[in-house]
Amino acid sequence: MKPFAYVKPADVAGAVRAVSGEPGAKFLGGGTNLVDLMREGVERPDTVVDVTGLPLDTIDELPGGGLRIGALVRNGTLTADERVRARYPVLSQALLAGASAQLRNMATVGGNLLQRTRCPYFYDHAAACNKREPGGGCDALGGLNRSHAVLGVSGSCIAAHPSDMCVALAALDAVIEVESVRGTRRIPMTGFHRLPGDTPEIETELAPDELVTAVELPSAPFAARSRYRKVRDRASYAFALVSVAAALEVRDGAVTAVRLALGGVGAKPWRAHEAERILLGGPAGEESFTRAAEAELAGADVRPGNAFKVHLARATVVATLRELNTGEGTA
């Protein structure tokens, strides 16, 4: 690991000052991803600004029934929060599906938002990777790409976004609050992550000197009936091949509210707007679920290794909506 300076500010103002004008500075939350990447030499910060001492670790009620989650709330805490479990089960389930108990106890909400891809070529200095070294090329395109994305990819990067939490947040229309020396701004979750295009090294709308301070969940009564389904290569402790975050409200056989987002298949947490459009107001059933899933995946750009993800994503979307519709397996 490259040697680095370490500072631990006591307040948010001090934290954002510490990175202002310091392009080599990085915020450190739980460290479950950043420290790994530093060990691998993928992240090479000059200064690490440890923000774990900041008072951003509470979950508070918002007027109107939403929740405001501090950026330093640990994933384990958020998973177990009774309000989250009752109002946004999809979020609790998504967090629980990720990592291990030990990692969840370390990882923060803010850090999870900035989790980086598990593409093996991103990790390996012997390989070409536009995300790690812009302009270097992409060895995943013609290489081992079973785990890679099929939606939102580009000719310079097909890396999949790895976070489970972000998929649930995308479905819930969360809003990210960020702060810098310039002040505070709010970014909708669905616009927080960027598609790779020809700058895959830039992954979010967050400026290098901005600190994530909170995630706001708007009130969403229908989300009490929501589900996160993660499909992977072993029963636990593996990244998603495909995951689905879904909330569904059906009245008299017709869909009155729906939220759908996909993980494992997208270059970013993938809100399925097209599928939602097809479902909303229409009948709830196998046929419409399938049609919606197929429409969302119509633009999939596949490689030999990951072509199966289209079929798997369709099947998982349909199965998850079916469960929400019939009540099977939602406990």
Place this chain on the structure above:
Amino acid sequence: MTTKYAETEQRQAAVKHVGRPVDRVDGRAKTTGEARYAAEHRHPGMAHAALVHATVARGRIESLDTEAARAVPGVIEVLTHENAPPMKPAPKRSLLNLSSLASGTTVSYLGTDEVHWNGQPVAVVVAETPEAARHAATLVRVTYRELPAVVDFAAEEPNAVQQKGSMIQPAGGDKGDAAVALAAAPVSVDLRFTTPPHHHNAIEPHATVAVWDGDHLTVHESTQHIAWLRRHLALRFGIPERAIRVLSPYVGGGFGGKYAVWAGTLLAVLAARATARPVRLALTREAVHRTVGARTPTVQRVALGADAGGDLTALIHTSVAMTSRIGGMPEGVVSPSRHLYDAATIHLRQRLVRLDLLANTSMRAPGDSVGSFALESAMDELACELGMDPVELRMRNEPARNPMDGKPFSHRMLREAYEVGAERFGWRERDPGAGSMRDGRWLVGMGVATAYHPSMVMPAAVTVRMDAGGEVVVRCALQEIGVGAATVQAQIAADELGVPLEAVRVEIGDSELPEGPGAGGSAQTASGAEGVLAACRKLKESALALARRSPDSPLRGRRLDDLEARDGGLHHGGDGETYAAILARAGRDHLEAGGRTGMLKFLARALNDRRRWVKAACGAHFCEVRVDQDTGEVRVSRWLGVFDIGRVINAKTAAAQLRGGIVMGIGMALSEASQVDPRTGRIMNPSLAEYHVPVHADVPPIDVQWLDVPDPTMPLGLLGIGEVGITGVAAAVANAVRHATGKRVADLPITLDKLL
């Protein structure tokens, strides 16, 4: 049957500790952290080393820039082929010198500008801290002149050449004309299977602490073979074996990955010599994958022909596996087909491709684990074709003698294992129709497969010392790789001498002790037992000889075979006396006995044994899987293994080892694969996050049973159990998936994309 071990039954009466679920003697030390593993040893002035790995598969080093690495504070030395002291070449592999098999590769590390595989160490950084060494290693800049490399196993299959057989491991064989018989068979299957490379992934990564004192070398190492390691280091560094001490009292798992000597060990010793400092080299998980050989990938064909009643008329099993241009072990992939079925005709062939990859090596049940996947999957498919129960098909073809050569089995109770297992598992409740059993969204399937692994004994020198206070010390340089090596030998010695278990201490893991066998080939316990039994007998003879010198001894005039060792002494009915009394009267403070089997004597006996018998552990696996109807996710929900493993020494450690084999087999079945980029030969998942061993959630309750009938030809009647557990597991899972879904997955691992 009259054999050397015919007294087994008689001895059983005196058994007190053997067979019981005795706690590990070192369990407390391990769980409290008191047990120190190789990397945990500190020496004054110890420096730390890190490896720089080649990034091309084949080529010559054109330039090496170590300036930035040397500038890192704390860096002591950067060793490359330009400045490293020379090492002697690796010995040529020869079965007459078994320790020559310890050469992981033939590469002269840091002795050449040649690169032979993607990941080969090309420089070693030595620094005051591991952090400085690892950071500096990332700053070494190397350029290569690349040479054409052959790294794509699948693409090389057409270029495979016939594997050469040896006295110990034949590479092929024929009984009748199987091709003709297959063509004529009324029912047949002909399947192609593939298995990927696998890495051992022992929980403890390889580590070495090397300390030179003049020309004397001490090595703390995580090894499965202390004696081979010492001999190999003596050869490579040009010093006598007696000048080397290898210490390896605890090994955090091996599975074959620590049997041979790999780059990290040699380079730690080299770096210590070059820097005149004690050096620790603890491999990262990535470095383990890049520098320690793995299990070969395979392509296999199994074709079976049967008559309408299910009697096998033809069995064809052929394989392609890899070795490397720089070494590697030709694997006996078709081995199970030599022993499992009484087919009228058999055709076996093994072919090899040579690749520019790191040399492959042994991994738990080499040959048998991958070979049994293909054979036992094909048998299941034949049962489907015949519309016959797969257990019944196996029993119909259960041989009375070894199928290839008609030799007798020393012992074989596979039929009983299936009978016990079918009853216990509820096999008869299985609806044979594919996809016929459901539980909500889960398709439920049940599968069986046979486990089989050859048994053998290697030479072990053992001494046993008993002092006047009754304390017994057993000495042998065995390796404790997690299996309870010291515990089981203590149980055996306690019973053999008739002393309490607490009175016996077993010293292992040190090359200063009498030479032991390696912890491999499922042979360590039996080999150690043979040595312990012989040494204990000699010790009792010495005690009896002392007693008989005295006219007062109740043992006067007795022969050892008439006596029973119990209650801390030798007894005949109500007459007898304790060892303490014998020693006290003779004015002795201790007795010591032991010895070693010479290599020639051992080989002669082993070959004679081999001529007479075919001996193996075997068993029947029963499993239940659930396959998600939408996503193809496979979960193993129930497991039963019933094993014929002769006498069990320790019910607790035996169950753990068999269960561990099954867990590893579940990984092989469902998730494990080393992913090699076919363009570069580089392993792309060298971490436990991406190389998917089973996690707890993947492992169902595993019921392990054994028949507990001693083998008449093995010490104490025990058969090795280190490897039999994994054999057949992948096939049992594949067969259950076939039952659940109607799909035959012939390419491991059975990932969900193969079931969509």
